[in-house]
Amino acid sequence: MNTIEFLETQHQKNGASNGNDLQTNLRINIKGTLDAVSAPALKRAIDGLSTEPGADVTVDLGSLRLMDSRGVSALVSLYKRVLAQGGRMNVVGLANQPLAMLRLLRLEPLFVRNSVTP
Numbered sequence: 792m793n794t795i796e797f798l799e800t801q802h803q804k805n806g807a808s809n810g811n812d813l814q815t816n817l818r819i820n821i822k823g824t825l826d827a828v829s830a831p832a833l834k835r836a837i838d839g840l841s842t843e844p845g846a847d848v849t850v851d852l853g854s855l856r857l858m859d860s861r862g863v864s865a866l867v868s869l870y871k872r873v874l875a876q877g878g879r880m881n882v883v884g885l886a887n888q889p890l891a892m893l894r895l896l897r898l899e900p901l902f903v904r905n906s907v908t909p
Contacts, residue, residue, distance in 0.1 A: 793823035795833055816847045819869075822854035825862030825889075833865040837872060845877045853884025858892050870901065 798818040817840070825833065848869065852858075858866075866882075873880040882902045885893070893899045 793825075793829045794820070795822075795829075795836060796820040797836065815843050816849070818849045818851065820851045820854070824857040825855060825865065826857060826859040827861045830859075830861035830865040833862075834868060837865065837869050840872070843876075846873070847879050847881065848873045849881045849883060851883050852889055853886075855884075855889050856887070858889040860892075860896075862889075863892060863896060863898065866902065867898070 796819070798820070800816050800818070821833070823829070850866070850869070870880050885902060890899070890903075893902055
């Protein structure tokens with residue numbers, strides 16, 4: 792089964808002393824496959840995101856079994872959106888076929904430089 796889960800958390804920005812300086816972070820868990828069938832749902836969800844400027848986005852691919860070029864395109868779209876808003880995108884759990892796909896396309900450094908494998 793393919794699932795895409797979004798979890799928003801808030802924490803105080805560095806040096807903040809009151810509750811008004813909260814930063815929203817987003818965690819996206821992608822499970823199953825990210826392909827021509829499921830990638831459009833992720834792209835629609837990305838287009839509907841209202842992350843604040845500078846927000847951190849963590850994408851957990853630890854349960855992703857398969858990713859094709861449409862899945863890669865969806866991740867690149869998310870990466871560009873987060874960067875354009877001054878945020879950072881961290882990928883965790885990247886391994887097996889999805890990692891091999893990014894290596895083949897020479898996109899591994901884009902996602903792996905901050906990747907943490909569980």
